[in-house]
Every structure is written in C-alpha cells, then in structure tokens.
Amino acid sequence: MSNEFATAVDALIDRANSDTRLRDRLINDPAGTITAITCMTVPDDWNIVAIEAADGSVSLGFVNDELPMEYLELLSGGSGCAQ
Secondary structure (H helix, E strand, O other), X not given: OOHHHHHHHXXXXXXXXXXXXXXXXXXXXXXXXXXXXXXXXXXXXXOEEEEEOOOOOEEEEEHHHOOOXXXXXXXXXXXXXXX
C-alpha cells in the first residue's frame, strides 16, 4: 500500500463534500465506497467510519480512533514490507 491510497481517499472526501449523493454513500458504507470509487481495496481490519460535521462536510476516521499498524506505516512512508 502506498501514499497513492491516501491521495485517492483525500480526493474522494473532497469530492463527497461537494456531491451530496456521494457524501451519503460514503457515510453509509465508507469502505465499500472507497473501493468502488478508487478501485483500491480497504483492508478488512480497517474499521473505517465516516463522520458528518454540523456543516454537512464529511471526514473519515477509525472506530475508537484505533489506527491499524499498516495505516501508520502508510502515513510514515513505510512500505510495511521487509526487503
């Protein structure tokens, strides 16, 4: 997994914040929507939730703010693979 995933998800969130149908879809099924729109698979152990703010904007987070190790490696630039 690479920063390409994070970039694609950021673009999806930006798009959802100006498209109510996409925002609703993202709120109802975050992982499924990410996969359908970006063609990138969300790991099964990533318990992603969509959070709608009072202003109607949406953001993504993890259940109980528990960040999976693979996600932390993604953010830090690690590959998660020994070479």
